[in-house]
Amino acid sequence: MNDYLKALQKEWLEEATIRDMQHKMDAGELCAEDLVMMYLAAIAEKDPNIHAVLEVNPHALQIAKGLDEERRNGKVRSLLHGIPVLLKDNMDTADCMHTSCGSIALQHHYAQQDAFLVQKLREAGAVILGKSNMTEWANFMSDKMKNGWSSRGGQVNNPYGLFDVGGSSSGAAAAVAANLTAVSIGTETTGSIINPAVQNSLVGIKPTVGAISRTGIIPLSITQDTPGPLARTVEDATITFSLMIGQDEADSVTKSATRFVGIDWLARLDKDALIGKRIGVARSIFTREISSEREAQFREALRAIQKLGAEIVDDIELGTMEDDLGYNVLLYEFKAALNEYLGTSSPTNPIRHLGDLIEFNKEHPEETLKYGQVLLEKVERTSGTLTEPEYIEALLRNRHLAGEVALNRAFKEQRIDALVFPQDHGCSFSAAAGYPAITVPADFTIDGEPFGITFCGKAFSEPALIGYAYAFEQATLARRKPY
Secondary structure, eight states, rough: OOHHHHHIIIIIIITTTHHHHHHHHHHTSHHHHHHHHHHHHHHHHHHHHOOOEEOOOOHHHHHHHHHHHHHHTTTSSTTTTOOOOETTTTBBOOOSSOOTTOOOTTOOOSSSSSSSHHHHHHHHHHHEEEEEESSSSOOOOTTOOOTTTTTTTTOOTTTTTOOOOOSSSHHHHEEEEEEEESEEEEESSSSHHHHHHHHHHHHEEEOTTSSSOOOBBBOOOOOOEEEEESSSSSHHHHHHTTTOOOTTTTTTGGGGGGGGGGGGGGGGTTTTTTTTTTTEEOGGTTTSSOOOOOOHHHHHHHHHHHHTTTTOOSSSSOSSSSGOOHHHHHHHHHHHHHHHHHHHOOTOOOOOSHHHHHHHHHHHHHHHSSSOOOOHHHHTTTTTTSOHHHHHHHHHHHHIIIIIIIIIIIHSSSSSSSEEETTTTTTTHHHTTOOEEEEEEEEEEETTTTEEEEESSSSOOHHHHHHHHHHHHHHOOOOOOOO
16 A cells, blocks of 8 residues: 555544545545555454454455446446445355354355345445454344354454443444444344444444345344444435335335435435424433433433424333333244245355254354353244244234334324434334434543434434434534544
8 A cells, every 4th residue: 555545544534434535536536446445454454453344355446446447437326436335244245255143153154145235235336345243143142142242253342442342233333433444234133233333432323124125134033123324424324324225025124115215315414403303301211220420421412402402301201111022022033034044045055044053053162152052042942933922922012012102102192203312222112113213422431431322213214313313413523533
């Protein structure tokens, strides 16, 4: 890498936004190939201490070079044209990279085709830079597993210090925070985008289930899984999110994505978006769990929201607690979903169902069973047919408690536009209901640990939530880089 790029990497690349990168490429001061080289250099320099990146795409430079040629010929596909993007290691890519969900059991597994969202990113001109480390099997392998650990990639470390890195999109978040990529794509079942976003001072968008296709993603839950972006700014997250939205015939729930057709997403980045809005606070959900320091930080965040023109509707009762939802839905859905994925994977993949995975781990205990596999074994004892009365009861109960009792009633009776929580509190309600949420950086503790807030809304309220998050972000400018 030449001296110009070395200086650019040191003085400019860190914290550069997608729009910053596009301006330099449009001006001829930089090209996509340069961006890839600088990020590869950053990965080589920093990632040995972070363990956020499992593997890089060996064709990334050639892909970038082709996209640069398109730009020279006057073709720019989107704002993601030439922008490097990391993918969580549960997303299929039909190339020479592996898809393993963090497990050495699948470390030699090649997907046969791109995940639908990966197709969308490639069509938009993004450069798939590599795969990010993650909490193995989306943190549903053991109840003792540490966030960010996988047998394939080791322990992901938080770039801000000896703090929890969050799970399970831990590598995706840490890589963006440490400036190893422009943006990354994570997945959430219950908090796996929101939690690492707050722990790494990032913006994370957990979309309404159905906004973005799940086809080609190693699943955990049929009803709750959703992919979403992790970025340093609301604008970068919004750009990336908007280009992954789309209807996928193989994922029928995405028929609802047509609701977003025609939306000007960048117009939703409005500093005045909170004026006249009613923002609810459900203190009973987090009061007993939050530290006094974070409670004070949350109060400051609420004051900022008020100064931006919103009315705070305090002490809303949601009628249920997050613990009331339990995890039985995931317990039953995981086997059915995973067996379908493994059973239809490449014929060269020897792991064909959950039982094969459990046996592989037993045969390689030193590498795979650092935290055991009690959850996998518990899941294996279910039928995998989703016929158990306990499953159906849990599914209907959770949808009712999260969607109707907690969220919909609050939105309707209190006439609120959104709820706001400190950190990732309340994420179980959005997860079980399939509703959207967006996290935005708000502060740091005295020890330097990131603190964020999360706006939660009704189904398909992403345009409004993005506006609220952007207004808060621009007023506070709370994010700072970790070094």
